[in-house]
Amino acid sequence: xxxxxxxxxxxxxxxxxxxxxxxxxxxxxxxxxxxxxxxxxxxxxxxxxxxxxxxxxxxxxxxxxxxxxxxxxxxxxxxxxxxxxxxxxxxxxxxxxxxxxxxxxxxxxxxxxxxxxxxxxxxxxxxxxxxxxxxxxxxxxxxxxxxxxxxxxxxxxxxxxxxxxxxxxxxxxxxxxxxxxxxxxxxxxxxxxxxx
Numbered sequence: 001x002x003x004x005x006x007x008x009x010x011x012x013x014x015x016x017x018x019x020x021x022x023x024x025x026x027x028x029x030x031x032x033x034x035x036x037x038x039x040x041x042x043x044x045x046x047x048x049x050x051x052x053x054x055x056x057x058x059x060x061x062x063x064x065x066x067x068x069x070x071x072x073x074x075x076x077x078x079x080x081x082x083x084x085x086x087x088x089x090x091x092x093x094x095x096x097x098x099x100x101x102x103x104x105x106x107x108x109x110x111x112x113x114x115x116x117x118x119x120x121x122x123x124x125x126x127x128x129x130x131x132x133x134x135x136x137x138x139x140x141x142x143x144x145x146x147x148x149x150x151x152x153x154x155x156x157x158x159x160x161x162x163x164x165x166x167x168x169x170x171x172x173x174x175x176x177x178x179x180x181x182x183x184x185x186x187x188x189x190x191x192x193x194x195x196x
Contacts, residue, residue, distance in 0.1 A: 010191045013169055013180050017095060020088075021055040021062070032095075035086045037064065037162070039075045039101065046075065050160075053113070060099070060164050060184065065113060065121070068105055068158040069130030076101045082162055092172040099164035110159050125153030170196065 007013045024032025054063035082101040087094045126148040171178040177196035
């Protein structure tokens with residue numbers, strides 16, 4: 001679906017970008033369903049593809065699920081600054097978000113998300129090996145969901161909430177590219193066109 005045919009106004013750019021993010025929650029074929037999340041590990045940038053579980057335009061919030069045993073937990077606790085990058089080659093749209101990541105663990109947020117998760121997703125958190133563990137044989141990780149106690153995985157389940165303060169958008173087209181930025185301070189929005 002081509003949302004961006006030469007956007008004429010900044011309001012239209014923001015509205016259409018939010019539509020793409022909203023669609024990304026439920027449409028697994030959309031590249032907005034699996035954005036790249038970047039975190040800092042001391043002086044190194046760590047990129048990960050994560051599944052977008054929820055988007056709230058009013059709160060500028062994206063929700064992701066993660067394993068509490070993952071290295072990203074420590075990275076966020078040390079430095080919560082994060083960015084998200086999405087590029088859709090079919091639409092020729094690039095979106096960059098900058099903001100703050102916050103973790104939820106064994107609270108009402110994680111409980112609600114866990115209850116709504118499918119069995120296949122719960123199985124990912126029920127395996128005995130933390131993400132990134134070195135193993136002698138990769139088949140050791142081949143565990144069938146029927147062999148797991150899925151609710152045991154809740155102890156490894158966490159929710160990553162990302163709130164963005166900056167959004168940058170780039171649309172590529174032969175007749176003229178469009179680039180714009182949006183920044184929020186509290187609830188006040190400033191926006192402008194940029195040279196591509």
